[in-house]
Amino acid sequence: MPDATRYVPPDGDLDDLREAARGCHGCDLYRHATQTVFGEGPADAQVVLVGEQPGDQEDREGHPFVGPAGRLLDRALAEAGIDRDAVYVTNAVKHFKFVERGKRRIHAQPGRTEIVACAPWFEAEMRIVRPRLVVCLGSIAAKAILGQSFRVTAQRGKLISTEEYEVIATVHPSAVLRAPDRTEAYSAFVEDLRAARSMFPTGLPGTGG
Incomplete structure (x- = not known):
């Protein structure tokens, strides 16, 4: 199965990865997306x-989580x-997949082929950042990291250990925006982020920590 491996620099920093990802043709999503949207944050x-x-x-805009879901995420992070x-x-898939309805572009869920094709970028990001904790926002991200059998509904908020880092899965902030009871969904989302924050009782190291 074709993937992004040949586009990923074997060494370098996040800026090198970000620049290389601009030219990624590891799957067909680049054909219609405006641009690659790479991860952002301290190395x-x-x-x-x-x-x-x-x-x-x-x-x-070319930046992750800057739309309505991103604004909700910012507010929830601050509360947590x-x-x-x-x-x-960052995101498991770096290009926007959508269907056009008139002048609107409606989100379409990426398929397994596209998730697998984009995995080398996430793996490269993790080799550089080397985090203690990865928080998966939604089932696509969780399955990309923890496997197809993972169910957010059954294992939400639980700490899972891998060889490289700990993982906690929660819902995607866009799911909170779509929830019938948005207040309840938002509160539960913040509690999941607080569970993640509890791993760092003395504060998060790094910029702003």
Whole structure:
């Protein structure tokens, strides 16, 4: 199965990765997306937040989590005592997948082929950042890291150990925005982030920690 491996620099820093990712043709999503939306944050971040893929606004601006879901995430992080400037924020898939409806571009869930194709970028990010904790925002991110059998509904908020880092999975902030009871969903989301924050009782090291 084709993937992004041939586009990923064997060494270098996050800036090198980000620049190389601009030319990634590891799957077909680049054909319609405006640009690659790479991860952002300090290279020594102890916490990585990983979502599914960029949305419409992220695709246009070139930065992760800057749309409505990103604004909700910022508010929830602040309430949970996590400084966004101290964490590294990225997505499992770096290009926006969508369907056009008139003038609107509607989010379409990336398929397994696209997730696997983009995995070398996330793996390269993690080799450089080397976080203590990865927070998966939504099932796509969780399955990309923990395998297809993982279920956020069953294992949400539980600490899971891997060889490289600890993992906690929660819902994607866009799911909070779509929830019938947004207040309840938001409160539960903040509690999951507080559980992540509890791993660092003396504060998050790094920028703003």
